[in-house]
C-alpha cells in the first residue's frame with residue numbers, strides 16, 4: 001500500500017478576500033478629522049481668538065498649537081486653541097511664556113478664554129502675565 005494516501009498535503013490556503021474598500025479616501029477622512037477638531041476647539045474657546053478675544057467665524061479661525069510643534073508640542077486637545085490669523089502670525093513659533101511676556105494682553109485673554117487648555121499652560125500664562133505687569 002502506498003504511503004501517499006496517508007500523508008497530509010499542505011495546500012496553500014485560498015487567499016482571503018480583500019477587505020471592501022471604504023468609500024471615503026484617507027484624505028477625506030483626515031479632512032473630516034481636522035474639521036471636527038476645529039469645531040471642538042472653537043467650542044472650547046468660546047468661538048474667539050484666545051489671544052485678542054475677537055469673535056471668530058469657523059472659516060476665518062485658525063488652530064494654534066500653544067506649545068509650538070516646532071518646540072515639540074503636540075496636537076492634543078489640551079494644546080490647541082483657536083486664534084485669528086493676525087495673532088497666530090504674531091505668535092509664530094514663540095513659546096507661550098515668551099509670547100505672553102512680550103504681549104501681556106494676549107496672556108490675560110488666554111487665561112480667560114482658553115478654558116480647555118492644559119492646566120500647566122494656563123499656570124505658565126498667569127505667571128508670565130503677572131511678571132510682565134510687575135515689570
Ligand SMILES: [Zn+2]
Pocket residue numbers: 049050051052053054083084085086087088
Ligand atoms: Zn487674535
